[in-house]
Amino acid sequence: MLTNNQRKYIQSLHQKKFRQQSGAFLVEGAKSVQEVLASDFTVDMLLATEGFCKENARLIDNKRTQTEIVPVSELERVTTLESNNAAVAVVKTKDNRPLVAGPGEFVLVLDDVRDPGNLGTILRIADWYGIRKLICSDTTAEVYNPKVISASKGSFTRVNWWYGNLPAFFAGVSKEGGPEMPVYGAFLDGNDVHTMSFGKGGYLVMGNESNGIGPAVSPFITEKITIPRFGEAESLNVGIATAVIVDNWKRSTK
Structure with a gap:
């Protein structure tokens, strides 16, 4: 189960000022969490149901992130989605690096x-x-x-x-x-x-x-x-x- 401090921290990431202060954001729902686990983003914490963890064990193992198995009722307390029965990830933001169009891009x-x-x-x-x-x-x-x-x-x-x-x-x-x-x-x-x-x-x-x-x-x-x-x-x-x-x-x- 999550501690009160963990829960408050995750809920604080619903707001922009706390995302900016902590350099972290939320990724919610099975599809989006699977995508971020397979990406080059750094995942600080994963909250997921036992079923999600079993189905995505390889992705989770490759990411080597802190994982908390929680019931759906716990996910619903911290998510911004109307329904989320799978997972929430706390992910590090990336640096704001300049971009320009390359040749033919x-x-x-x-x-x-x-x-x-x-x-x-x-x-x-x-x-x-x-x-x-x-x-x-x-x-x-x-x-x-x-x-x-x-x-x-x-x-x-x-x-x-x-x-x-x-x-x-x-x-x-x-x-x-x-x-x-x-x-x-x-x-x-x-x-x-x-x-x-x-x-x-x-x-x-x-x-x-x-x-x-x-x-x-x-x-x-x-x-x-x-x-x-x-x-x-x-x-x-x-x-x-x-x-x-x-x-x-x-x-x-x-």
Whole structure:
């Protein structure tokens, strides 16, 4: 059984300030915990049912992490999920290391995307299409938010990310010289994504759910993109829009 201190510590990781103070976050549910056990993340503690431990003995042994076998009722006391009958892992956060697009590489950039569910979905989209780098503005939802981790369905283990000031980032990229990388941006008045030709690499900027790409980032966009509307909906969810654009990019560059 967990001690009161262990329980309080795990519950504190529901909040961003305590995640930042401790350098740790929660991964919850069988699928996500299996993914993190198989990844290069450091798992500090695993709370799991006896059944989960038996089914994943090799993964747990390879990770050599502190493991507590607990009943489902104990998991439900510390989880953020509505139901969790398998496992919770306490995992170390990673350093915020700068990322740039390599030759022929496509990188996603998020400007003030605030909804955790959208960020988790975008991580899954990036993983599905083989995109390994995600650059986020300081105001984008925190990737270690439990809702982001849950929505990503384990894809957070295969996509790298960096948070910082986007105008400063793009200004720095332009000063480095070398082959110029296109910066695509999603706008209502851009070029039709269905007919345009993408380069093999570059950056795709997706903006805030309500306001789009902000005025501080807009000057760095070299090509505006739009998804043409055929019906009456006012807008598309940013996750769906990301998937549509990335799919067209992939088909254009085959």
